[in-house]
Amino acid sequence: MGVSAQSRERRDAVSPLLRVESVSKSYGPVTVLQDVSLDIEAGSVVSIVGENGAGKSTLMNMLSGIVAPDSGSIRLRQTRFAPSDYRAATELGVSRVFQEQSLVLNVPVYANLVLGQAHRFSRFGVFDDRRAMIDVAQRIVADAGLDIDVTRITATYDFSARQSIEIARACLAPHHVLGIETPLILLDEPTSALDRRDEETFFTLIETLRARAAFLFVSHRLSEVLRIADVIYVMKDGRIVGRRAASQTDENELHSLMVGRERADDFYFQSRRRARAHSDAPALVVKGLTLAGEYHDIDFEVRAGEIVGIGGLLDSGKSALGKGIAGVDEPDAGTVALNGQPARRPDIVDAVAHGLAYVPAERLTDGLIASVSTAWNVSLASGRDLFSNRWGAWRIERERRVAARYIESLRIRSATPDTTTDRLSGGNQQKVVLARWLCREPRVLVLDNPTRGIDAGAKEDIYGLLRDLTDQGVAIVLITDELLELIGLANRVLILQRGRISAEVDIGPDAAPTERELVAHMLPKGRDEAALDTHP
Structure with a gap:
């Protein structure tokens, strides 16, 4: 799906929907934004890329009313924009999808879709008009192309579906609830938790809404940025260091501007991938691990210095398995043995004492x-x-x-x-x-999506760190939605399908699978060929 030539060719004579001029922000002696200027025109998608700590989130917080600039000015629709808080920014037509989900899980979807605006649906100032809320919520999900029952409790949907609900709220509630014709939508890593099917719905939604909105899109996935953006600003150390038309740049140039160096050809340090030493005693032995509704009868071993990847669709149970191995969530049956210790039911306190470490997928939660x-x-x-x-x-x-x-x-x-x-x-x-x-x-490290929401430079640092750890004999279980991480880092990949291991794929210098081949193992038999283009 390309961006139309008309949307890419904006005339400078037209006043932008948003103009940021020379804004700066410091916290004590630390300057996080310095003399930042950018324009966002109605009907456009503007992207900001940069390393973690470059200042992207601070700028988004400024536009959301969460922090105020120390100097400089912001104008929205040619009027001074200085909201006192997030709600004030929303009322003025600026909404946001945060990097970490901000839904209330124990209420129906419709309540989340009108969150903060329930007073607009009250009768006599006292009673909530539930029917009116549901009607508006149904229009929002219909316009977003989502198959969502707005009366269901939000927590009953999986993480990807909840992310889609949050995106729909940010993109469509300004119009359907507030009556704002041209909102500015701030998208902070909106696709990091989406599976491929929901990603396609998201991209379609953005193209559909171009005619009546503008978007500021932050993502570490440069391929997404190049696909969807009209203009790309590159930030480094709190400054804008480059502005490029998306049609006139590529990933290598953006990476170089972001981190000050060319992206390494061996991004995953594959030349340092250790050969599997079959003679070594396993550092981790998983036997019969089972948790009803999540995973069933899981058996595998990981040897010292080996990276075993675990892949699968979002409903495969792979994240739940990681928690089970570590003893964060106790399984119903099965055992784990660590570093030659007796096999036992997983328990996080015992596991840590015997050299296991666990990094969860949701760092803030x-x-x-x-x-x-x-x-x-x-x-x-x-x-x-x-x-x-x-x-x-x-x-x-x-x-x-x-x-x-x-x-x-x-x-x-x-x-x-x-x-x-x-x-x-x-x-x-x-x-x-x-x-x-x-x-x-640690001697055993279980990682669940360790690079979710992390820029390319930081990813490269972490990949190098993982190679250092395997050189020291650490055994690693790598659970990730990123297929290229599985292929680039792992010695072998276990594919989970509906809670069971459906395949084991060895990876070596001359035996690396393609993304398509991994996806084929993830899909239930009988799915058509087109489904192979849908991966986590």
């Missing part, structure tokens, strides 16, 4: 306490042993030294040991989660 310091988050899994003495006294200076060491070695930008983690970008928050477990020197 499961991986961090965002309101506390970086040092506190790094020490979170090790308070009983590494950071307290035999009498239980906390070793504050040791905690700070360890945090500072990992801030430097993992290149956690804009961080000090005292920086609260909510002040960091998503990619740097993910590095904090990794640091928490690396300080324990």
